[in-house]
Amino acid sequence: MTITTTRTGLVPASVHATITRLDPQHGQHIGGRGLAAGSGATFEVLDKATGDQLATFADGGATEATAAVDAAAAAFPAWAATPPRVRGEALRTAFGLMVERSEELAALIAAENGKSLADARAEVGYAAEFFRWFAEEAVRPEGDFAESPAGGTRTIVTSRPVGVAALVTPWNFPAAMATRKIGPALAAGCTVVLKPAAETPLTALAVARILEEAGVPAGVVNVVTTTDPGAVVGTWLADSRVRKVSFTGSTGIGRLLLGQAADRVVNSSMELGGNAPFVVAADADLDAAVAGAMIAKFRNGGQACTAANRFYVHESVAAEFTEKLGAAIEALTVGSAFEDGTAIGPLISAKAVTNLSALVEDAVARGARISHRAHTSTLEGHFYPPTLLVDVPADAQIIRTEAFGPVAPVVTWNDEAELLRQVNDTEFGLASYIYSGDLKWALQLAEKVEAGMVGVNRGVVSDPAAPFGGVKQSGLGREGAREGVRAFTETQYFSVDWS
Numbered sequence: 001m002t003i004t005t006t007r008t009g010l011v012p013a014s015v016h017a018t019i020t021r022l023d024p025q026h027g028q029h030i031g032g033r034g035l036a037a038g039s040g041a042t043f044e045v046l047d048k049a050t051g052d053q054l055a056t057f058a059d060g061g062a063t064e065a066t067a068a069v070d071a072a073a074a075a076f077p078a079w080a081a082t083p084p085r086v087r088g089e090a091l092r093t094a095f096g097l098m099v100e101r102s103e104e105l106a107a108l109i110a111a112e113n114g115k116s117l118a119d120a121r122a123e124v125g126y127a128a129e130f131f132r133w134f135a136e137e138a139v140r141p142e143g144d145f146a147e148s149p150a151g152g153t154r155t156i157v158t159s160r161p162v163g164v165a166a167l168v169t170p171w172n173f174p175a176a177m178a179t180r181k182i183g184p185a186l187a188a189g190c191t192v193v194l195k196p197a198a199e200t201p202l203t204a205l206a207v208a209r210i211l212e213e214a215g216v217p218a219g220v221v222n223v224v225t226t227t228d229p230g231a232v233v234g235t236w237l238a239d240s241r242v243r244k245v246s247f248t249g250s251t252g253i254g255r256l257l258l259g260q261a262a263d264r265v266v267n268s269s270m271e272l273g274g275n276a277p278f279v280v281a282a283d284a285d286l287d288a289a290v291a292g293a294m295i296a297k298f299r300n301g302g303q304a305c306t307a308a309n310r311f312y313v314h315e316s317v318a319a320e321f322t323e324k325l326g327a328a329i330e331a332l333t334v335g336s337a338f339e340d341g342t343a344i345g346p347l348i349s350a351k352a353v354t355n356l357s358a359l360v361e362d363a364v365a366r367g368a369r370i371s372h373r374a375h376t377s378t379l380e381g382h383f384y385p386p387t388l389l390v391d392v393p394a395d396a397q398i399i400r401t402e403a404f405g406p407v408a409p410v411v412t413w414n415d416e417a418e419l420l421r422q423v424n425d426t427e428f429g430l431a432s433y434i435y436s437g438d439l440k441w442a443l444q445l446a447e448k449v450e451a452g453m454v455g456v457n458r459g460v461v462s463d464p465a466a467p468f469g470g471v472k473q474s475g476l477g478r479e480g481a482r483e484g485v486r487a488f489t490e491t492q493y494f495s496v497d498w499s
Contacts, residue, residue, distance in 0.1 A: 010338035011047055011054065015111045018104055022205050024057040027225050028064045029208045031071035032218025038063045043198060043227045048114030048346045049336040049381045055112075057201055060224045065193070065235035068222040072164045072191040073241045075219030080161045080189040087186060088138035091131045093214035098128035098175075098207075105206060109174060110337035112200045114345040114382070115300050117337050122299075126462065127175035127207075130480070133464040134183035137485050147498075154496045159489040161189030162267055163243035166236040168229070168257075169204065170249050171197035171348055172303045178204050180468070181246050182211070182221060184484035190244065191220045195232050199348055201225040237261055244488060247271070248305075251428070251473045258476075269477035269487050271305070271469060273402050274430030277423045278308035279445070281436035282316045285457075289435040290324045292459030293408065296433050298332065298386060299460070301344050302406040303352075305474075306431040306453070306461055310392075310399045312419055315412040318390075322410055326372030326388045329408070334376045334383060344374070344406055346382040353384050356405040359398040360387065363409060368392040394422055402428070416445075424450045430470035431461050452478075 025042065026034035041059035046052065079087075098105060106120040113120070144157040165185045169177040174196060185192050196204035201223075208223045226232045236242045237260040244267045247257050251272040261268045278296055280289050296308035313321050335342045347353050364370065372388040386406040392399065398409050413419040423432065432451040436442040439456070446454040452470040453461040462468060467478035477487050 010336045011052070011111045012107065012338060014104070015107045018108055018206075019055050019202060022202060022209070024055040024202060024205065027058040027201060027205055027223070028060050029205055029221075029223040030064065030068050031222065032212060035064070037061065045112055045199070045202060047111060048348060049383075051381060055202060057225050059228075060226045060232060061228055062231045062235045064224045064226075065232040066239070068193040068224050069164060069236060069239050069241055071219040071222050072193050075217060076161075076164060076191045079186075079191055079217060079220050082189070084138045084141060084187075087189065088135040090211070090215040091135035091138065091183060091186060094211050094216070095128050095131035095135060097210045097214055098124060098131065101210070102128070105175060105203065108206060109200075109203050110345070112202050113171060113174060114337060114348065115303075116342045116345050118343065119300050119345075120337065123173055123176050126464070127173075127179040129464045130176070130179040130183040133480075134187040134484065137184070137482065138187035142486075148495075152497070152499045154498045156494040156496060158492050158494075159486075160492055162488055162490050163190060164241050165190045165192045165244035165246060165488060166233065166242050167192050167194045168233055168245070168247040168249065169194065169196050171199040172300060172305075174200035174203035175207060177248050178207050180464075180479050180484070181248075182207070184479070185244075185246075185488045186211075186216065186220065188485050188488035190488045193222045193224065193236060193242070195224050195226065195229060198225065198227045198229075233257065234260060237264065237266060240264065243267060245269070246479075246487065254475070267490075269479070270475040271479060272430075272473060272475040273428055274305040274307070274470065274474055275309045275400075275402050275426045275428040276306060276431040276433065276451070277449075278311045278433040279419065279423065279435065280311065280313040280317065280321055281434070281438070281441070282314040283437035284317065284435040285437060286317060286321050286324060288457065289321065290328055292433065292435060292455070292457070293325055294328050295459035296455070297408050298329075298344060298406055301347065303348065303404050305402075307404070308408070308433055308459075309403055311408055311410045312413050312423065313410055315414045318410065318412045322371060322388060322390050325408065329372050329386045329388050330374055332374045332386050334374050334385065335379060336381075344386055347384055347405055348382065350382055352405065353382050356384050356403060356407060359401060359403055360389065360407055363389055363392055363396040363398045366393050366396050368396060368409065400426070420445070420448055427473040428470070429472040430474035431455070433459065
């Protein structure tokens, strides 16, 4: 099916009004105040569908990074001593405010990120849930009391907030990646300094303002926006007052930050790259598998670390599966987030389009074939057509690399041992997906898959109540669930003479 859409500047006036209220030229949010960069430097935030300017943002550096830590360190003693119930109520109020303003926040995300309004609305709901979940976890501190095995003493185990936490978030989920880190940090009693991606700083600033409106004291949440992340994050990791770093982004940058963190032995959580396999068994419900594939692959235009990156389909059902999936792909409407019916928006940058095009060209050169594709020929901006590749060889670069875009490459299989070898033949281990009518077989396979999360007959694995994270070079630690709070605490125990 041919989809015809045209380039138009469709960002509503209401979004521009929201941006004006945020006052991004004073977007360094430090100690409860909006500040310009001391150097006077600014950078532009663009509409990814058109390239039009959305906002001029204050461009911070090492000076602002230090000022943010000053504010967070000053606020830490009082916030750590605040009763857990009070901390939880502030997060619960922030949840309510995000839900109340969900349309406004979704439009802001769609404007600066480019994702469809449907995806942006889903992100706001997901992001808000982290505040609700951790509002409830704030009042469940962990501890223990026991007699020592030798007798004569009692062991009391408690936890305490780790301290000032440096949070570094990516552009692909500008609300959810911020709340997934801020929520547990505040629940645990930490104060934070946040560096959002330069591509999408507006949402982070909006979330920080909501938290303070909800009753979080000034200085507890500070935001530094910058086009020089090395200077800002490097300043934080060199500061003895910063005791925690939590990063979501590429494995390459994660390695660099771990090296810097090692110098002061900074407590580190890393949520890094992915290369998720999507396995379809011979007995799978193909309609359900296609529906799951559309979510796992095309949510946020494929720009998600949990996105299905390579499809392993049993040869007996490959033709039927690809025909059904191809039809669903061709039916996708591609365009600006603010055009009616848009399902897929632009990629984040021209470089992203170039990189994805090169991966597809490599696969085709190795024998793959483009079987289905949505139409984008009338679109300007950073668009790439949702694409289905078939006959993809297992050694194609798109199978070996996190593609981060709306391309689904299909590899067929008929031997389970070889399937498992190919599934695990990657340095990444974040998410994976298995569709089968035999739940026992699916779970047995899942136990052998080297991934931190496995969706069984589901196309999504993210849930605030579940531990999110990967193995191998996909990261260290977990976010969400009870583990999310533990990541921002340290264990302390008292040995008490009981004789």
